[in-house]
Amino acid sequence: MVKDVRVIGGVGVVEFHEAPDPVPVTCAALDQGVWFRPIGRLLYTMPPYVCSDEEVRTIAYALLRAAQEVELTSTGRGATPHGAGA
Numbered sequence: 001m002v003k004d005v006r007v008i009g010g011v012g013v014v015e016f017h018e019a020p021d022p023v024p025v026t027c028a029a030l031d032q033g034v035w036f037r038p039i040g041r042l043l044y045t046m047p048p049y050v051c052s053d054e055e056v057r058t059i060a061y062a063l064l065r066a067a068q069e070v071e072l073t074s075t076g077r078g079a080t081p082h083g084a085g086a
Contacts, residue, residue, distance in 0.1 A: 010056075012045040012063050020070040028069035034062035043067065 022038045029036040036043055043066060047059050 010047065012047075012060060014043045014063060014067045016041045016043070016067075016070060021073070024069045024073050025066045028066040029062045032058065032062035032065055034059055036063070036066060 019041050020038060020043075025036065025038050025043060034045075036045060043063065045059050045063050047056050051059070
């Protein structure tokens with residue numbers, strides 16, 4: 001039986017089919033209090049080890065919200081989680 005699970009470090013990545021417009025991605029993240037820098041077709045997050053569970057949840061939610069914003073405003077096929085295939 002597992003007593004406790006901890007994530008020591010992690011990387012979150014959303015890969016888009018096409019490079020998104022960075023303005024809506026950045027605005028969606030900033031609305032959640034998080035700063036992301038889209039790099040080409042990828043949106044990365046690497047939360048520092050000192051983040052609390054709540055801070056990691058906030059970062060993950062902002063990453064999801066930014067991807068949803070691209071999907072809503074895109075005329076393309078939207079976003080897929082990294083490694084999900086094209």
